[in-house]
Amino acid sequence: EAQVTQNPRYLITVTGKKLTVTCSQNMNHEYMSWYRQDPGLGLRQIYYSMNVEVTDKGDVPEGYKVSRKEKRNFPLILESPSPNQTSLYFCASSPRTSGTYNEQFFGPGTRLTVL
Amino acid sequence: SQKIEQNSEALNIQEGKTATLTCNYTNYSPAYLQWYRQDPGRGPVFLLLIRENEKEKRKERLKVTFDTTLKQSLFHITASQPADSATYLCALSPFSGGYNKLIFGAGTRLAVHP
Numbered sequence: 001e002a003q004v005t006q007n008p009r010y011l012i013t014v015t016g017k018k019l020t021v022t023c024s025q026n027m028n029h030e031y032m033s034w035y036r037q038d039p040g041l042g043l044r045q046i047y048y049s050m051n052v053e054v055t056d057k058g059d060v061p062e063g064y065k066v067s068r069k070e071k072r073n074f075p076l077i078l079e080s081p082s083p084n085q086t087s088l089y090f091c092a093s094s095p096r097t098s099g100t101y102n103e104q105f106f107g108p109g110t111r112l113t114v115l
Numbered sequence: 116s117q118k119i120e121q122n123s124e125a126l127n128i129q130e131g132k133t134a135t136l137t138c139n140y141t142n143y144s145p146a147y148l149q150w151y152r153q154d155p156g157r158g159p160v161f162l163l164l165i166r167e168n169e170k171e172k173r174k175e176r177l178k179v180t181f182d183t184t185l186k187q188s189l190f191h192i193t194a195s196q197p198a199d200s201a202t203y204l205c206a207l208s209p210f211s212g213g214y215n216k217l218i219f220g221a222g223t224r225l226a227v228h229p
Contacts (some may be wrong), residue, residue: 004158031215040123042204042221043159050215090158094215103149104217106158 002027004107006091012113013081021076021110023091030096032074033058033104034066036087043090049074050096081114088112117142121205121220128195129228136190136223138205143218145207148181148188153202153222162203163190195227 004025013019025032033048035058045058049068063085065077074093078085088111092104120139128134138148147166151159165172165181165188172179178191192199202224206217 033215035219040221042119043206043219045217048215092158096215102215103161103164104159104215106160108158109156 002105004091004093004105006089006107006110008110009108010111012115014115015082016080019078019081019112021078021089021091021112023074023076023107024072025074025091025093025105026072027093027095027105028071029093029105030071031094031102032068033092033094034064034074034076035090035092036060036085037090037109038087046076046089081112083114086112086114117218119143119205119207119218119220121203121223123221123223125224125226127226127228130196132195134192134195134199134225134227136203136205136225138188138190138220140186140207143186143207143209145183145209147208148179149206149208149217150177150179150188150190151204151206153204159204192225195225197227197229200225200227 007022030051034046035043037043044060046064047066049055055066088109090109091107094102094104118141149164150162153159163179165179176193180189202222204222206219
């Protein structure tokens with residue numbers, strides 16, 4: 001089954017304790033992205049990747065890191081989480097085809113609480 | 116400033132009626148618009164895409180219109196069913212962002228009552 005998976009689905013942590021949220025897709029998509037979703041604000045893009053070893057900042061990158069060493073994986077790293085990073089996080093992937101606009105496939109979400 | 120606005124209040128309608136959701140944007144020149152459905156606790160699921168040179172797109176009971184003069188997209192669900200109850204997100208792709216960049220609205224919750 002074609003899908004985007006995220007782990008963990010739920011996480012409660014404390015301020016300053018480094019954490020990684022994993023994202024993996026099995027559709028051979030070039031484009032991957034991380035979003036956070038907060039009430040009343042919609043989905044906001046954190047980082048995105050156009051292909052292996054190619055990443056760039058989205059609209060709200062502060063406090064986050066990413067890496068893209070393999071095409072299928074795009075982990076999100078919080079080096080020193082703070083309470084304002086409490087949110088619902090989504091990973092998404094999309095085929096990157098020049099000249100064609102493509103839908104994005106979303107993972108199930110990771111609900112993160114930073115105390 | 117650039118904004119995408121969807122009705123923040125929930126839309127309540129009776130089963131069988133047509134639901135119409137609105138997406139307005141300012142200070143963008145989108146290449147295309149997408150609509151997604153999101154159920155509680157789940158990731159968004161793609162529904163429809165409409166390009167800036169298209170006026171209308173249909174898929175089964177769904178219809179999307181795109182008016183670049185009014186800077187507005189309307190999303191219609193005809194013969195609505197309780198199973199259509201969800202939050203609907205519009206997302207636009209600005210010309211400057213590349214083919215995959217999406218800016219999302221906050222979504223409108225639709226409740227279809229039997």
